Every structure is written in C-alpha cells, then in structure tokens.
Amino acid sequence: MITALFFLVCFGFSDGANVTPSEGRRGQWQLLLKSTGVVGMHVALTYRNTVIMFDQTGAGPSSYELRKRFNGGRCTRGSHDIMDSTCYAHAVEYDISINKVRPLRLDTDPWCSSGSFLSNGTLLQTGGNDRGAKRIRFFRPCGNDKCDWMQSKKILSDRRWYASSLLLPEHDRVVVVGGRRALTYEFVPKISPGEKSFDLPFLHQTNDRNEGGNNLYPFLHLSSDGNLFIFANRDSILLNLRRNKVIKTFPRIPGEGSRNYPSSGSSVILPLDHRDNFQRVEVMVCGGSSTGAFTAAAKRRFLVGLRSCGRMVITGNKHKWDMEHMPKPRLLHNMLILPKGDILIINGAKRGSAGYDNARNASLAPYLYSPKKRLGARFTVLMSTKIARMYHSSAALLPDGRVLVAGSNPHGRYTFHNVAYPTELRLQAFVPHYMERRYHTWRPSNLTIQYAGATSHAIEYGKEFTVRFFLERRPSNVMGFSAYAPPFTTHSFSMNQRMLKLRCRSMVRSGDGWVVAVLEAPPSSLVAPSGYYMLTVVNGGIPSMSQWVQFGHA
Template structure:
C-alpha cells in the first residue's frame, strides 16, 4: 500500500503467510499473470515490541494474552455477544486510497486497479456490499460516517470525510453511491499507515463518551516498509501504527482489518499476534480474497470479522475501561474504516482529537477522466525492482505490460525520493505548493532539474521546507472553516448532577438534583438538623449527609452548597417578578411541597426555604408557567390530570380538572404526556402540548378555546419520549401579535417498551412550527440533521435556536437511551427551508437523561448534568454520572467579531425599580464603528430548565425609537419596553444589543406593571 516496497514475498518464519491469499475473488476469473517478486528485507519481529505497559496504563491490571478464534458459526458469535451484553452497534466506514491499489489486483482483479469503476463491482464495492448485508443488522440508526485515507491529500497523516459537512451516509446503499462518486476525483498516493485510522477511532470513542467500538479497516495490503529500513527495525509508518494499536488498547476499542486484493498480509498477522504491550488483544486480520461462492464468502466474512469481538468486549469490561474516559453505552459502535480515515498528525499531548478533511479536490481526476474507461487495464505506476523499467519514462513496458500510454501523473518524479533509486518504486505522492497555493506533485520541474544535473538534494530540501510551511498555512485555513462553537470545561465537579438549572439576576446559577439518589459528589459533616455525619455504613448511604443543590458563581467559577429540604426529583419551577425561584412538587412526600429561593449576590448566604402551604395534588413530572398576574400555574404530573396555581391564597387552594391531559395519556407508554409543554400566548391564554396534540386554553374560565391539528409523524414528543420546544422570538415589528411555537425531537412509537427490553429505537429527527395566534393553524415540518431526543432548546440573543444535549435512540428514563447526541445544532428561523440548520462542534461529554442547558449573560450556554443511573455511578455503566460543568461558546463570541460587538452596555431607568410596560428607557453602549441598520435589542426571560423543558423561556425583539451618537464611539439608544404582561410577564430580563448578528454582553433589566393612579 502506498508503494511497491510494501508488497513483497517473505522468507523465514514469514514464508507461510506470504502466499496465503493469492486466489482470486469469486466471480472473477483467475489471471494468468505471475506475481512479481521483490528483493526486500523481511519485516521485523514484534514479539518484544512495546516492552512493559506504559505508565498511563498502570491502572489496567489485565496482562496481554492472545484471544483465540473459538467459534464455529455466526450464531455462536452473536449469542456470545448477547451474553456479554453487546447486542447493537453503529457503523462507520472508511476506504484505503493508496497507490498500491493500482497493482495489487494483478491476479485477483484482471490487472485493473482495485478501485476501477465499471459495470460490475470492484473488490472494494464487493467488500462494502458484504459488510452491508452481514453487519448492518447490528446498526440501529442506519447512519454511517464514512472517511478515506492514503490519497494525495491525506497520505499517511490524515483522513477525509465522504461529505464536505461530515454528513453521515444513510445506509450502505448511500455508502456505495458516494464511493462511486468520489473515486474518479481521487489521486491515489501513500505511503500507508493505519495510525490515522486508529487515532480517528480513538477520537470517536472519546467523543462518544467511552462507548465500545469496533474499528474495521478494509485495505489492499499492509503498512509501508521502505527498502532501506534496517532488518529487525520498524519503518516510521510501522512504528506509528504499532504505537496507535497499543494506545487503542487503553480504550474500549477493537480493531479488525479486512484485506482485499493480492496482499501480502504477513505483517498484519504480526499486528494480530505479537504486540504484547497492549492491555488486551485488540487487533485481528481477515483476508477476503479466498476463492469461494459469494453466499459462503459473506457468511465466512461475518464469522471471521466478529470472531474475537465477544472476548474483546468482555476484556474491556474486566479492565474497567468501558466508559472510563467519558460516558459510554453497551451498544457497540462499529467503526468501519475500509481503510479510510483522516486525522491531523499533530498530537495534543496525550490527547488524540482528530477532525476529518473535506473530500479532496485536486482539479484533475486520478484516473484521467471523471468517468474512467470501463475496460482500462491494470497498469502499475512503479517499476519492478529488476530495473528494466526506467523511472524517468523511458518507454519500456512495465512488468505487467500496458496497452495504454502512461499518464502524466504516473510519469511524475519526486525530488525527495529521486536521490535514492531504491525509493523510486514508492509512488510516494510527496507534495509541494504551486504558484496557486495548492499542493501538487513536482513532475516536470524535477525532470528538468535532473536533466540539467542540478543538485536535487539541496533543491528538494528547499522545496520540501516550502511545502511544509505552505501546507501548514493551508491547514490553518482549513481549520478556520471547521465546525463552529468551541467548548470550555469550567468545573470538573459541581458536586451534584444538574438535573435542574436556573439563572438568577445576581449572575449565579442554581443546580438541583434528586436526593433519592443517595450519595452525591459533595458530602456533609453535619445534617441540616445538626447531627454529625459519621463514617459508618449507614451515614455513607444516608442522603441527608450529602448536598443535593448548589449555587454556581459565574464570575468566580466556584460552587457554594445549598440545603434543600425534600426530594425535588422531576419537579417544576418558575421565577416570580421579584426574582424568587419557586420550585414545586417532586418525588414521594415532596410531591406536594413548594420550595422558595431568594437569590443574593455572590458571597452572601441565601438558601432554600420550605413553604408552609402544600399543593393540592401530587406534582411529579408537572410543568410550570409564570402568568401575567405574577402567579404560577402548575399543570399535570404523573397521575394528575389537573392544574393549580401558586403562590397559594389558601391552605391548599384548588386543583382544576383538565380532560386534555387524560385524553393524551398513553397507558402502555408511561404516559407520553408528562412534563407537558406550556407556553404563554400574547393574548394571555396558554398553549398546552402533550404527547402529539395541543390546545389553546383559557385558564381563567377553565375552558379549551381551540384544538390545534395533531403534529405530523409517528411518535411522541412528551416525556418519556421527550422532545423540546420554544416560542420563536416575539417581534415588535408585528406588534408582538404573532406567536409561533417550535417543537423538535422526540421518540419513536413504542420506544419506551422497546427500551425496557434492551432495544433502542431511533428517535425523531423532525421539527414542527405552528403559528398559534390568528385562525390559520398548520404544522410546518422540517428535519434536523439527525435524530434527537432529550434535547434542550435555548433561545440565543441573535434570535437563533440552539439545540443541544440528548440522545439519538431510545427514550428518557433509567438507562433507556443510547447514542449520545454530541453535536449541537444551530437553527436560524429566518432562513429558507432546507438551509436553517447548521451542525456545530461536538462535545466529548455525553449529556443524556437528567442533563440541562441555560443561556448566561456573556452569551455562552452552560451545560450540566447527565445521570441515567438510579445512583451516582462512575464506573461500569453505559453512561456514568456526569458532574462536569461546561460552557458552549457560540461563534458570535469570537474575538474576531469584537469590532462589531457593542461594548460597555449600561441601562438608564432613572433610578426606578424597573421599566413600566410601554415606557421608554435609555441604553448606552460603545461601538468601534457606526451601528449597522440591523442593530437590534433583545430581552430574554431566563427559564427554569429540566428534562428538556425551558419553562417560561421567551425572547423579545424590542423597538428602538432613535439612536444618537455621543462622542468617541459612544451611542445612546432609546428603547421601548414591551406593551403588556401578556407579552412579557413582570420580572428580570437579560437585555442584549445585537449589531450585525453579534450580541453584547447582556445586562439585567426589570419590566414592571405601571404604578396605579
């Protein structure tokens, strides 16, 4: 692969491997061609490679031992997988595009390139088809990331994605289709190294949260070994590959190599058997060039590819590395790298984090045309070692012979290799920059230099240096176009899982967790009643000896413990006009209790208090919404088809029946109408959505005013199916009269029952928008980039919607989901249909059940929580308990936008408590240039966030009547408050000045009822 020096016969103890795979593919006639031999040194011995385990693996107690192939049928393998707890997977595909593919099909593929596109399937297409038919049954979402390596853009350093936006292929049919589209555009190159593929797989394991993966490399041969590599030593590509294999054994990752073409495969078997530094035997090699009928070949391949997986998966469990780095799930994630993967060669310390390149565009196809001739014969681009062929295009036929003239690409010379005749056989693909700043081969320039006897060594070194500098510049340009939105880790341990989060007007964030989980990450010395928590077994498991709520200071990045009196598990909450947080309901005895929190500035000692009055009904999985009169309505709950109001005017108050909640209840799906979606419309009525249906409700009259159409599609959007919802920004331009609701994600029909049986159905990928004001009500549906459930939807100051957190399969509940949704989506409601979604940079931390996200004043989004386990569990769990606190940094926060960003925002309200509805107030800010015509002012109501619901969240675009320049970049804007409490309930809002889509840091403002006269 990558050059003929890697394709050779062997001697000594390798001889038995050298000819083990010479028979042709089934369906292809045997070629009379005789395989050429090469006088190359034998590969080195790997028996002592690696020495003792590295320091970073001292935690892995298991010693390396070879795993035997001990199954005789595919059924035995799948039964063993099931017994090990591994029954499902995701697939990732990759393909080898090294130069050697042009000659390693000499016997098995009629001398044609293994990538030849014709009427029938080439060996790679056949391999992909067999994989699709035999292993796709393990793939639940049918979404397959596909990558390539070894071409002239990646060499032995990187991999490229099949799609520019890294979109996944939808099934193996699309993999095949995209492969056929890409092949005519590619230039085969080299040299060959499997390290980028393996490192990409490690990256995927990291990004998935430490889930178990199987990396399947499908390639035409083995790692490049130069002819001048000293016998008994490793070539640079071999060394890096072995290091990557050893590194991979620290992760829940198995590696399977499937070989196509003529081989040889001896070194691959060495990788399989003789790298003792590994924590476990994580590599196996399989050859697909045996002469047998297709159906038998498919069965043998499936058996061979999966043979060692049960034992390898069991080893990851014994080593406690499943979910060790991050979170994980028991469903396997098969990473199919048909030799195709990318990775930046730069190492970030011990961390491996790769991003694929875009599909290469060289300006010319490697096969001469966009549609290669269907009868082009096999023609190697490098001569045999006999020397009869001139490397400089003498016109002699190659060892195999060809009826076609050599292409210019095949006759190009590399000045880096040209100084050593032994390296001329590489077809190495070394690159330089031309005057148009694109990496190209040296070709005619070097021919002229050779012909005029210029010192090629000096010039080659200079050109190589130029290439390295220029290619680095190109890499910087490429990375500038990568997915936007970096992540920042704020705290490694918040002490509690952020099941519920709420931002206060003192710029602190309150986190709440259920106390029923027992231990948390923050132990107390004394209980609330003053008694000491001792080190006894009883006290170590006593929930009252642990903290279950904390206050996070945004400015200090610190945590302060809070005392919550009862179990707020799956409760709801809202914020009163004075800034107090009201938490209502919970689990067990707490289901009728009300907690109050009066926020204070950072450093003070405010805390939770328990209300004396009780709810009139049990509220577990209920929803809350602040009302225009500063009351809170609490709707629904498990087994509660009623609503009520708080604060309570009497001891218990009254609960009012709402038949809509009973009508939308799915008894066999755990309700599918819990945590109903509740939004306040601008006419003072409530939009209530549960399961798949919705109504407009007049709570003052206890009357359903309107029934809206059912949202299209099969599947539910309410807990435990758990989609998410927002009201799109309310705008002064229409007088705040238009209210449009958006709902995204959810679970498939029957997902809850299936999850309890260990099957995780693919979630919904659709979003629906509907205007709930006026008289024309119709859901307008569109698709997200992928399936999603348990997602949070956050309104940004720009008016865009951030969709973040969640999973791709299953439903909400204890261990009921798989496939973390690691990539946030940005939704622009103003763009045309089909162009509204942007996929942002993925996180490495899975945020599953019991995670949350909120917007904070600087424009970033805090992300916390995730615990699908009944207790705090950090090892040997599909998705361990997550206590880390992150910030997602939207692209608009980049320093490159500082010249557009309004700075030093201040609000002048003439010393009053707040701004009365309809009144004007002054906003002062600093801007480097004149404000654009798109300058706007947004006011954001912070929500109480839990279980994918951001209760009370709304964003208003306010009217500005005039903007006046002051001096030296200062501007004064007169802004008008919302017209009524129906549009914006009284309370604290974050005000942002947005210039050309770049928001300022937000400042707090309070909207209040006008003083009575």
C-alpha cells in the first residue's frame, strides 16, 4: 500500500481561530461533585492528572469525616470526636479520570501558604500558620493512591504566612518571598548550613500597615535573563538573586488602589514565544481593591474594586504600563493562561477586599482576554455560573482543556447558613467553547510524544523531539504548539504559571490523517525551569488534549 505524504509548513499562533464562528463562544459549566469535603483554598494539578486541594487545619471540622485519625485513633460519633478537627480531612487528591477525591494527611497548618513543583513533579509546599509557618512539605504524585504529604525535618528561616514562591533556573531551587511580618526572602534548599533569609527593602517600602499590608502574596515572575520580577502593592522591581541587588525599579502602575493581598488583584506573565528566542517578557496585572477598602470592609462598607489592567514589557530598556479596562470591577479572581495564549479571568467579587466576609457582589461571569487583539476588543464576557466563588476560591487548567473551579470560604469555619456567601464545597468545571463536540473534526487527537531514548528521561534543552497526532481534516494555516507549566494557585495568584510557544521544525501529514511534527525544546532553564509541562497542539484555535512532557538538563 502506498501512503501519500503531505509536507506542511509550520505556522505560528494567530490572533483568532479560523474555524471558530463568531457566536456561541461563551462556554459551558459542569457540576462535577456536590462536595469535595474540603475547601479548595489551595489547588495544584499534578503530572499524574490529579489535583491536590487543601484548606487550613485550624478551621475546625471540615465536611470530610474520617473513620480513623491519620495517627490510627478511631473516630466515633461522640460529641468530642464530632468537634475534633483530627477526625476530618483537610486535604484531598482529586482524580480527574474517575471524578473522585481521597483524603490526605496534613501534620501542620498550611493556611495561606505557597508552593512550587520541582523537576521530578514533586510539589514543594512552604509555610502556613501557627506551627506550620516555618514548615516545608512535599507531595510526590504516585498514581496508585499510596502517596501522601511528607513533612521535612528542615524548616524555613522565617515564618511564611501569605508568602509567594517561585522555582528558579538552578536545579530544584525555590525562592520564597514575603509574608505577614516577613519582609525578606529565602531559598529552599539552602546553599550553606548557615544561610538565613535576606532583607528586602522593597517589601518595607510597599507595606501598607493600616490596610493589612497590600503587599502580601507578591506577584513573582521569572524573567528570561534569570532575574526575579516582583510586584507588590503598586510597585515592581527586578531583583538579581545571585547578587541580592535590585537592578531595575519599574514605573508605578497608574491609578489608585492596590493590587496585592488583601486588595487581591491577580497577575500573569504572557506567553513566551520562540520567534524572539523567548526573550521578550511581558507581565499583566488586573484588578484589585480601592484605596481604603480593607478598613472600610471592617465597617461594613464595601468599596467598588478596580477595573483596570496593566501590561508592561520588563525586558529591554523602555518600560511603560499600557492600561485598559475589564468590563466590570474585579478582585479575588484567578488568571489562567489557556492553550491558545488567551487569559481566562475567573472567580472573584466586584466590591470589598480579601478577608473574612469582606467582599460583596460576586463576579459570576468569567472574562476571556485575547492579548493579540486590538485595544478595546480584547475582553469577551463568558457564560455566568450560578455559584459564587469569593475569598479562598481557586481554579486550574486541566489537560482535557476544561478549567477546574473549587473553593470559596469567607469565614473562619465551615459555615453554610445565615451568611451572605456560605462555605462552598461544590466542584465545577468551566468548559471553553472550543472544547465542544462540534469542533472535534478540527481537534488534533491521539497526541503522543516520541522520545529518542527511554521514555522516563527529560527532553534536553534545545534538542529536537517528535510528536505524533491525528487530524481528521487537513491542518489549518494556523498551527501552534504550546508548553504550559502548571501552577500552584491560592489567594488569586497562580505561582510559577508559564506558557511557551515552541518552535516547529517540520511537519508531515500522511494520507490517512496522521501528522508527525518535529519540535524544538526550550533553549535553557532560564526560559523553562526543569520540570513537567503540558504540551498542546493548537489547530486553528482548537486545542488538543494535552500530554505531559518533561524538559531538563541531560
């Protein structure tokens, strides 16, 4: 049998999908579980296609009752055990494929903590509250329901409550920045036994003591030169961590109000592109609270949040915030990068600030932001949910293209009655329009990654590798390949989130519909820190299901 081969030109991403109609693009909502048992305050997708969700341990009983305590003691229906928080799970692992959760053990309180994935897919989790404020925890996904949280014997130098963390280009080294009364940064692991934390004057300068800080959970992004971009309150710097030196101070973002906790806007780094060798780095900051919103909320006055978004290129020598406006004010929201490079803005409220019962007017409609469209046409209002996702809610992009939405608890304990916004345990998925069945003939399917050596090895930086997938139709003239680093999400910020648009060297389609493409791995860990990424093929704006690929050193 003779198979016809069609040699195709590799095309990059475009501003719009040439197979997507102009209407019916609002997406859909799915209810996945009536209860996860545990509030999804912190959420992270693992390369085993499970999602880790956990809350605080100090909020009393959750809604996930245990028959046995994790230390082996039996839980009864007696009044003592019913009120004993150790008879309840405070963390779960959600299996996407079977739509079920299982309980996980937590030994210390990770309330308002941070996290980053290491190169082998282990979640490094840092800080929290009370006895958990200096703790370091690990979760190594295993795929057989036998894995659980492990707590390191080593501890952090400073108490890290409301801190952010970021994986660095150095192999499996993480920086942890800020936190309540912690105006410093430190590394995990330490290079030397005597290494402590480093004072960061920038955090002193941005600390608004009368408004709860407004510089907690600072936005961290890794620039293409290996330096650390830090945004706190309204200001931002570029920090050389090797020299402990600020090498750039950027212009203040225009407008009043604040962007970081408890004002709780959000931020992403826009997709990096092979066409400029991943060198151009642009950050985006959206939403937040009005000046004085935190103290006003304590007096039951809920000020209107911020509508403005700012974009700024942090590389090069000219730096200016380009401002635009969301359809409505927003805070307490999440920003996720979708496979095509658009930004999904989801969850949150229109008035108030972060904190217990501090916000009103839930933002029920997600926004889709298309960075490449003309100014004034970049925002699209999507299908509204009927479930309010306020303080302590989260979201995560899944390999099948859906967006998992969990959490919301603006109370110190699980509270379901006689409050404006009850504790929310329902688990949802938002399904973008392009994942609907009507686009399946354009959707690349059966994606596989072909390794030169053993399948367990990472693809070396700068090396070529091959992907194979099926297309029912001839490829569109807009074909792209994206690699997405899954984040750790909490308190409106998705730490370590990163997308790269990869170079396609060649592409061949056989007559039976199978396509073989040769791609080029990112050039270095400065561009893509070692670890697992979700690889997606995007055909004319319609993405495939993602497959996991590991990039790293030889």
